[in-house]
Amino acid sequence: MANKDSAFGCKPVRMMSGAPYSGGQSRYRIASGATTPIFQGDLVTQLTGGVIGRHAASGTVPIVGVFNGVQYTDPTSGEQVFKNYYPGSIAASDIIASVVDDPNVVFEIQGDAAMPVADLFGNFEIVDGSPVGDTSSGISNTEIAVSTGNTTATLPLKALDISQDPENDDVSSSNTNVLCVIQNHICGQKSAGLA
Structure with a gap:
């Protein structure tokens, strides 16, 4: 089934420990x-x-x-x-x-293409939507740039898993939602990616 094409930037969903995201900011x-x-x-x-x-x-x-x-x-x-x-x-x-700003928050972000499972644990760049955000809702149109998967430690995001959202979990269809953490965080870089 085709994924829903509706970018929203990075949305906090849980902590690395598996605990729910508490809303801290x-x-x-x-x-x-x-x-x-x-x-x-x-x-x-x-x-x-x-x-x-x-x-x-x-x-x-x-x-x-x-x-x-x-x-x-x-x-x-x-x-x-x-x-x-x-x-x-x-x-x-x-x-x-x-x-x-907690470096242990896991975010969900939409991919700009189909996200292969083989690319998980890679580091990725973002791509801006056009426009970069919606002035009515205030929500970002940023997506993870699937083709940029690399080992480069200075890339902003590290992909961890595919979303379990049934409207955006098809890895063979464009706009796969991905769970990620901030790779190049002010509190320190995470390890090099595997992509």
């Missing part, structure tokens, strides 16, 4: 006026000045975690804003992102 700052939008499910990286930004495909800067939402004071109305995504170009000094 940490606060990080986004620079006032930062122009790049960041969507829920996007990988974020450390930037100079004590702030974070969206991980660019093919980037090698270590990953802080997965963006889960933002809050800031609207510079025009003075009201507090809570959103699933950071729209970019907000001139505020209190832009706070919620980030799933």
